[in-house]
Amino acid sequence: xxxxxxxxxQFAVTSMFHFIFVPLTLGLSLLLAYMESKYVSTxxxxxxxxxxxxxxxFLINFTLGVVTGITLEFQFGMNWAEYxxxxxxxxxxxxxxxxxxxxxxxxxxxxxxxxxWNKVSRKVHALSIWLVALAxxxxxxxxxxxxxxxxHPVGYVIRNGRAEMxxxxxxxxNPYGLLKFFHTIFSGYVVAAFFVMGISAxxxxxxxxxxxxxxxFRVAATFGLVSALLVFLVGDFHAANVAGTQPAKFxxxxxxxxxxxxxxxxxxxxxxxxxxxxxxxxxxxPKLLSFLAFHDGNAVVRGLKxxxxxxxxxxxxxxxxxxxxxxxxxxxxxxxxxxxxxSRKERIDRSRFFLRIMLYALPLPYIATQLGWIVAxxxxxxWIVYNVLRTADGVSRSISVPQVIASLTGFTLLYGLxxxxxxxxxxxxxxxxxxxxxxxxxxxxxxxx
Amino acid sequence: MExxxxxxxxxxxxxxxxxxxxxxxxxxxxxxxxxxRDNTEKRIIINTIGPVWDGNEVWLITAGGATFxxxxxxxxxxxxxxxxxxxxxxxxxxxxGVAFEFRGKGGSTLWEQSWDAAIxxxxxxxxxxxxxxxxxxxxxxxxxGSGYHGTLLSLLNPYGILTGVLFVLLFLQHGVLWLAMKxxxxxxxxxxxxxxxxxxGLLAAAVLFLIYTAFATALYRNFMDVPVWFAVPAxxxxxxxxxxxxSSAGSYSRAFFASCxxxxxxxxxxxxxxxxxxxxxxxxxxxSLTIFNSSSSIYTLKIMTAVxxxxxxxxxxxxxxxxxxxxxxxxxxxxESSPEAY
Numbered sequence: 064x065x066x067x068x069x070x071x072x073q074f075a076v077t078s079m080f081h082f083i084f085v086p087l088t089l090g091l092s093l094l095l096a097y098m099e100s101k102y103v104s105t106x107x108x109x110x111x112x113x114x115x116x117x118x119x120x121f122l123i124n125f126t127l128g129v130v131t132g133i134t135l136e137f138q139f140g141m142n143w144a145e146y147x148x149x150x151x152x153x154x155x156x157x158x159x160x161x162x163x164x165x166x167x168x169x170x171x172x173x174x175x176x177x178x179x180w181n182k183v184s185r186k187v188h189a190l191s192i193w194l195v196a197l198a199x200x201x202x203x204x205x206x207x208x209x210x211x212x213x214x215h216p217v218g219y220v221i222r223n224g225r226a227e228m229x230x231x232x233x234x235x236x237n238p239y240g241l242l243k244f245f246h247t248i249f250s251g252y253v254v255a256a257f258f259v260m261g262i263s264a265x266x267x268x269x270x271x272x273x274x275x276x277x278x279x280f281r282v283a284a285t286f287g288l289v290s291a292l293l294v295f296l297v298g299d300f301h302a303a304n305v306a307g308t309q310p311a312k313f314x315x316x317x318x319x320x321x322x323x324x325x326x327x328x329x330x331x332x333x334x335x336x337x338x339x340x341x342x343x344x345x346x347x348x349p350k351l352l353s354f355l356a357f358h359d360g361n362a363v364v365r366g367l368k369x370x371x372x373x374x375x376x377x378x379x380x381x382x383x384x385x386x387x388x389x390x391x392x393x394x395x396x397x398x399x400x401x402x403x404x405x406s407r408k409e410r411i412d413r414s415r416f417f418l419r420i421m422l423y424a425l426p427l428p429y430i431a432t433q434l435g436w437i438v439a440x441x442x443x444x445x446w447i448v449y450n451v452l453r454t455a456d457g458v459s460r461s462i463s464v465p466q467v468i469a470s471l472t473g474f475t476l477l478y479g480l481x482x483x484x485x486x487x488x489x490x491x492x493x494x495x496x497x498x499x500x501x502x503x504x505x506x507x508x509x510x511x512x
Numbered sequence: 513m514e515x516x517x518x519x520x521x522x523x524x525x526x527x528x529x530x531x532x533x534x535x536x537x538x539x540x541x542x543x544x545x546x547x548x549r550d551n552t553e554k555r556i557i558i559n560t561i562g563p564v565w566d567g568n569e570v571w572l573i574t575a576g577g578a579t580f581x582x583x584x585x586x587x588x589x590x591x592x593x594x595x596x597x598x599x600x601x602x603x604x605x606x607x608x609g610v611a612f613e614f615r616g617k618g619g620s621t622l623w624e625q626s627w628d629a630a631i632x633x634x635x636x637x638x639x640x641x642x643x644x645x646x647x648x649x650x651x652x653x654x655x656x657g658s659g660y661h662g663t664l665l666s667l668l669n670p671y672g673i674l675t676g677v678l679f680v681l682l683f684l685q686h687g688v689l690w691l692a693m694k695x696x697x698x699x700x701x702x703x704x705x706x707x708x709x710x711x712x713g714l715l716a717a718a719v720l721f722l723i724y725t726a727f728a729t730a731l732y733r734n735f736m737d738v739p740v741w742f743a744v745p746a747x748x749x750x751x752x753x754x755x756x757x758x759s760s761a762g763s764y765s766r767a768f769f770a771s772c773x774x775x776x777x778x779x780x781x782x783x784x785x786x787x788x789x790x791x792x793x794x795x796x797x798x799x800s801l802t803i804f805n806s807s808s809s810i811y812t813l814k815i816m817t818a819v820x821x822x823x824x825x826x827x828x829x830x831x832x833x834x835x836x837x838x839x840x841x842x843x844x845x846x847x848e849s850s851p852e853a854y
Contacts, residue, residue, distance in 0.1 A: 115851075126613040129566065130606040136576055137598055140591025147591075151584020152808045159577035160819050162570060167827045170570045174563035175834050177852050182837050225584075227809045459592035461660045470599050477603060481610060488617055498851070 067458045069467040070142040073474060075440075077134050079433055080478045084128035086432050089203060089248050090255025091121045092196035094286060099189040113279055114192075116497040117259065122177065123488045127481060129170065134474075136162075142467070146447050146457030153219050153228035154209055161205035169198035203251075204244050211240020213448050214439070215308045226451065239308055242301040243439070249294035250435065253395055254428040256287025260402060261425030262493045264418040267411065272496055280411060284402035291395040298392060299355070305442075306356035309449060310365040311374060312442035315381040317352060319366045326352040326364040336378050339368060376444045384437040391431040398424060515813040516803040519582040520790075522820060524783035526578055528776045530571035531642075531683075535775055536768075537565040539687015541608060541635025542680075545628050547691065547706065553699055554628065556842050558612055558854050560694040563838045565612065567831055569605070581816050585806035586790040589660075593653060593791075596664040597645055601638050608634025616854050639683045640676040644668065647675025650729045650782055652794030661795075671728040678721045681714040682778065685755065686771045692764040696841050700764075707759050707767075711752075718752060718778075730792075731785025741784050748777035 064072075095118055102110035136158060139147045147154075175183070176191040183191075218233030219226045228234065260283045263276040306313040313319075318334040318341055319326065328351035333343040350360035357364075367375050402421065405411045411418065443449060447457040540561050548554040580587040591598060611630035618624065644667055651671055654661040688710055692703040722745065725731050735741045751773040758767035786792070790806060793799035807813065847853045 122613065123617070126610055130609040133569075133573060133605060134602055136573060136580075137591060137602060140576075140580065140587045141595050141598060142592070144588035144592035147580065147588035148585050151580055151587060152812050155577065155581030155584050155587070155808070156812055156816060159574065159581035159816060162574040162577045163819060163823045163827065166573060167567065167570050167831075171567035171827075171831055171834055174566055175837065178559075178563040178850075179837060180850065180852060222809075228812050228815075231811075231815050459588075459595075461589075461592050462595050466595055470595075473599065473603060477606065481606075484610075484614060488614065492617070 064464070066462060066464055066467055067455050069464065069471055070458050070462075071454065073142060073467060073471045074138060076471065076478070077131065077138065077474055079436060080474075080482070081128065081131040081135060082432060082436060083429065083482075084124050084131065085203075086247075086251035086254035086429070087124050087258055088121070088128050088199050089251030090253070090286070090290070091117065091124070091258065092192065092199050093252065094255055094259065094282065095121060096189070096193045096196045097282065097286075099192055103185045103189045109275060109278060112275060112497045116275075117279070119492050120258075120262075120489060123485060123492065125173065127485050131478070142459055142462065143447070143457050144459035144461070146452065148225065149452055149457070150226045150448060153226055153234065154212060156228065156231070157205045157209040157212070157234065161202055161209075165198045165202035165205060167198075169195050169202060172198070200248050203248055207244040207247055208234060208237060208240040210439075211237045211243055214243070214443060215239035216448055216451050221451075226448070238304055242297060242304050245297045246294060246301050246435075247432075249290050249297060250428065250432050252290035253287060253294055253399075254432060256283045256290060256399065257395075257421070257425050257428045259283035260287065260421045261423075264421040265493070266496060268415060268418050268422070270412075273412065275497055277406070277409065277411060280402070281406040284399060284406045287395070288399035288403050291392070291399045295392050295396060298389070303356060303358060306364070309442070311367065311370045312376055312381065312438075313356060314365060314367045314370075315376045315378045315442055316385040316438060317364075318378055318382045319352070319364055320368050321366040322363060322369055323366065324353070324363050325350045325361045326356075328352040328355065334378055334382065374445065376442045381438055381442045384434040384441070388431050388434040388438060391427055391434075395428065395431070515810055515817065516788075516807045518817065519578075519807065519813055520783075520787065520803045523575070523578055523582065523790075524780060526571060526575040527783075528779040530568075530575050531679075531779055532686075532772050532775045533568035533571055534565070535639070535683040536686045536690040537561045537568055538635045538639045538683040539685065540690060541631045541687070542684055543687050543691065543703075543706075544631055544635075547688075547699070547702055549698075551624065552844050552847065554624075555616070555847050555854060556695060556699065556844065557691060558615070558631065559847055560691060560842050562612070562854050564831075564835065566609070567834070569609070572605075578816070578820075582808055582813060583790055583801075583803065583806045584808060586801045589655070589801060590649075590791050593655065593660040593662070594645055594667075597641050597667060601641050604634045604637035604641075606634075608638075612854055636680065639679045643676035643679030644672040646679075646782060647672040649791060650675070650725070650731055650785065652729075652792035652800070654795055655791075655793045656795045656799045671724055674717070674721055674724055678714075678717045678778075681710065681717050682771075682775055685710045685714050686768070686775065689755070689759065689764055689768040689771050692759070693768050694841055696843055700841075704759060704762070704764065708756075711756050711759070715752065718749070725785075729785070731782065734785055734787055744777055744784055745781040748774055748781055751777055 095114055098110050098117065099114045101107070102114060172191045172194040176188065176195060179188055179191065212234060215237060216226070217237050218228060218230035220229050221227075260280055263280040263283070266272055266276040267280065302313070302316070305316070317328075318332055320339050320341070327347045327349045329341070329344040330346035330348075331343060332341045332345070334340075335342045353362040353364055354360045356362060367378070398421065401417065405414050405417055445453055445455070447454040540557060544554055544557045548557055576587075579590070607630045611627040611634060615624055615627035615631070618627075648667050648669070651669075654666070685707065688703050688707040692700050692707060695703065735745075751770045754770035755767050755774060758764070758770055788802045788804060789800050790803060791801040808816075
């Protein structure tokens with residue numbers, strides 16, 4: 064393998080690992096903020112116990128998100144120096160802004176939240192987790208505006224042998240980046256909802272802390288349903304946006320080979336990449352693909368054959384990733400809808416089969432978000448900046464194959480170990496359940512009055 | 513022209529604030545296992561930095577991001593040339609952060625001892641390698657039109673190692689004073705006693721560094737041209753002496769602030785000496801990366817200036833506010849009564 068392939072593999076490993084932890088942080092921070100606000104406004108101690116229990120799991124997850132994020136910022140320079148040099152004038156800005164306006168806020172107030180229970184008033188304490196939630200989501204905005212620029216570059220001109228920014232507002236209002244931002248944060252909310260519902264289901268099946276977990280389940284179910292609907296709705300607009308801005312990616316997502324007017328949608332298809340056609344196309348709905356792509360049943364969908372072979376993304380992972388993600392997205396709407404219905408009153412306790420489904424469904428949104436990134440970034444190939452710079456031209460010239468093999472091995476081993484430790488701790492504290500010894504909590508509450 | 517100079521100053525300032533803040537985290541992490549007599553003391557030591565270390569580390573992310581946004585060519589070449597050293601720093605920072613969070617959650621002694629080791633190495637390696645990296649940047653890297661001609665081992669030259677040792681001692685001093693200030697009784701006294709020994713070592717390293725710099729680097733050229741800049745290294749030395757005076761008088765918070773000043777002045781001594789270079793070439797100055805030949809466009813620099821002037825004061829404001837909330841010393845009672853403590 065060459066430096067380009069190894070560096071791509073390393074970026075994939077480190078960013079996908081980072082993104083195991085980010086979505087839960089995005090969603091659970093909001094749920095925690097809601098729970099703590101309920102405690103502050105009602106004085107009901109169950110909300111405080113919920114904040115503390117889910118907060119502990121939040122922190123175990125949060126730490127890995129933070130430490131693995133540093134890698135990504137450094138890696139642009141370390142492995143992708145030519146890319147960084149070429150686009151730094153416009154791409155560096157959103158990254159620097161992210162740490163200035165968002166990451167500082169998140170990292171400073173998480174410290175206050177964790178250690179400040181006895182140091183500040185209840186309201187200020189609840190405010191600190193709201194600020195963490197805001198900052199986490201704001202962080203995502205800047206990162207996805209940066210990523211949106213790689214996907215659909217705007218507001219720049221090629222000058223002095225590089226891409227220079229000419230219109231900052233264009234970068235901020237890039238529809239590609241904004242759609243991807245909303246799609247990503249809502250998917251994070253779905254991850255958090257399933258996380259809370261899955262662990263609550265485990266306890267409810269054991270009839271432990273029923274009031275506590277019934278309430279957790281209900282909050283997460285509502286949050287999950289709204290988020291699952293939003294992620295799908297935004298996803299639809301996002302896919303339509305991709306069809307307009309990255310036609311080769313869209314063609315790979317749907318394995319479209321020939322350019323077609325009023326293109327049909329095939330629910331079943333098996334592509335033959337060698338022969339550049341699909342061997343199976345079945346359960347077809349006429350005009351549906353054109354409608355999905357351009358919200359117009361008669362629109363023209365461009366096929367892969369329109370693009371030189373060297374400009375096409377790999378079809379199989381993009382197609383499979385997209386189908387898998389979209390299918391899971393529909394399943395999430397169904398499951399969260401049922402969860403909302405069943406968690407009204409106390410019917411959820413008797414729906415043991417559904418509780419078991421929700422327990423095993425916990426990992427599914429994680430898989431969906433990873434598939435989403437595969438569609439987005441493998442589908443961007445062979446470009447590192449769409450139609451501007453090829454991935455192979457972005458790699459550092461000064462690094463060698465043994466260097467990258469060493470770093471890739473190091474990341475894989477270290478991250479593998481951390482994943483095991485993190486999983487062990489999450490399972491341990493999730494099983495343990497909420498702290499029923501209220502003495503410390505009540506003491507906290509009394510001091511705050 | 514003015515914008516590049518402004519960003520050079522901001523770049524130096526971000527690094528200086530980073531080392532001033534994360535510096536005592538590193539020092540505290542290095543000292544934890546040597547200063548503590550039992551597990552409660554170990555926990556007290558890491559809980560002194562518990563609420564703030566994460567916010568401190570973001571100054572590094574911002575320094576990196578600012579390099580990317582303002583001087584992208586320097587960011588690209590510096591980070592790819594120093595690939596292996598940066599990688600080791602990254603691994604160390606990762607295990608340090610995880611160790612703080614995970615140490616108290618396992619329940620066995622072996623678990624705690626493993627994370628204590630992670631805290632030590634995660635706090636010792638970054639300052640050492642940051643020092644080695646800056647020492648080599650001060651000397652210039654062997655780079656020309658065809659690229660970089662050094663390795664991880666070639667960074668470990670005498671001047672690079674000396675700078676690494678200087679950084680380790682600076683932060684050890686910083687951490688020991690932080691602990692003397694933030695703890696009570698026996699532990700505080702032990703830290704204070706150790707600070708005297710660390711101070712002597714630091715003084716020796718600093719004198720050696722200032723002399724060696726004249727032979728190994730071109731840093732003093734700017735000071736010779738405009739002698740008034742000698743005020744900065746003079747302030748570094750004066751701050752270092754003030755550290756000793758204050759700590760002998762038992763006023764550890766003043767000694768700690770003098771140590772903050774020492775670190776900032778040491779970093780700015782290097783920054784002033786570098787100007788206008790960001791990454792000098794030791795082969796031929798024609799290949800050096802300067803703030804002028806590696807900067808972003810003026811348009812980008814203007815936008816970044818607006819962002820920084822608007823938001824960095826806000827960040828400093830709330831970080832000071834949070835430091836004030838946690839200004840009290842950490843006691844055994846704090847740790848036992850709080851289920852959230854590390």
